[in-house]
Amino acid sequence: MDTTPARKPGETGFNILLLLGSIFLFYQAYKIAGFSALSSPGAIPMAASATMVISACIIVAKEFSRPKAEGGAKAFFVQILPFTLAVMCGLIILFAVVLQKVGFILTGLSFLFFSIWFLQKRGPASAALIALLCVVVIYVLFRLIFQVILPEGIIPERDIIASVKHWFAGAK
Numbered sequence: 001m002d003t004t005p006a007r008k009p010g011e012t013g014f015n016i017l018l019l020l021g022s023i024f025l026f027y028q029a030y031k032i033a034g035f036s037a038l039s040s041p042g043a044i045p046m047a048a049s050a051t052m053v054i055s056a057c058i059i060v061a062k063e064f065s066r067p068k069a070e071g072g073a074k075a076f077f078v079q080i081l082p083f084t085l086a087v088m089c090g091l092i093i094l095f096a097v098v099l100q101k102v103g104f105i106l107t108g109l110s111f112l113f114f115s116i117w118f119l120q121k122r123g124p125a126s127a128a129l130i131a132l133l134c135v136v137v138i139y140v141l142f143r144l145i146f147q148v149i150l151p152e153g154i155i156p157e158r159d160i161i162a163s164v165k166h167w168f169a170g171a172k
Contacts, residue, residue: 007069009076015060022052084119091115103153109135 026049032042069075077083095111112131117124142148143157152158 004066006067007063008079009069009071010080011069012060012063015056015063019053019056019060022049022056025049026053087118088115091118099153100151101153103155103157104150105135105139105155105157106153107151108138 026046029042029045029049032045033040034042035046037043071078077086091111091114095107099107109131112134113124113127116130117127120127139150143150144161150157
């Protein structure tokens with residue numbers, strides 16, 4: 001009777017990515033000083049990454065001797081990458097890509113609105129209100145109180161803040 005456990009969905013792909021990442025790290029460690037000496041700056045990183053490459057090779061070799069997981073790609077998307085997780089990862093990546101160009105206020109508002117609306121599964125009005133309140137609190141806390149520079153983007157925030165400060169200074 002075969003007691004070898006079946007591969008889980010996505011396990012082979014992950015192990016191959018682990019091997020490729022280990023090879024990349026070994027190459028990066030080699031670029032530090034090459035094989036010039038055991039006491040060179042790259043010796044320890046090369047030894048560590050070589051251990052990773054050897055271990056990953058053993059894991060990948062053993063992986064192909066195990067029976068395949070049942071369900072194939074469908075099982076991967078059900079167990080490892082469900083629809084909700086895929087959508088949220090996509091929104092996070094989009095947020096990171098757009099943040100510098102568009103700025104924090106619009107990007108944060110859009111990200112929070114779509115995230116809350118998608119996850120909450122209620123109407124867009126409540127998602128918009130929650131997103132607006134969150135962005136206002138985050139902006140006041142980080143930009144105005146802690147004075148953290150947030151990406152400005154297409155909204156001229158410095159001009160607006162200067163106008164508000166001038167308006168309040170004139171009210172005295």
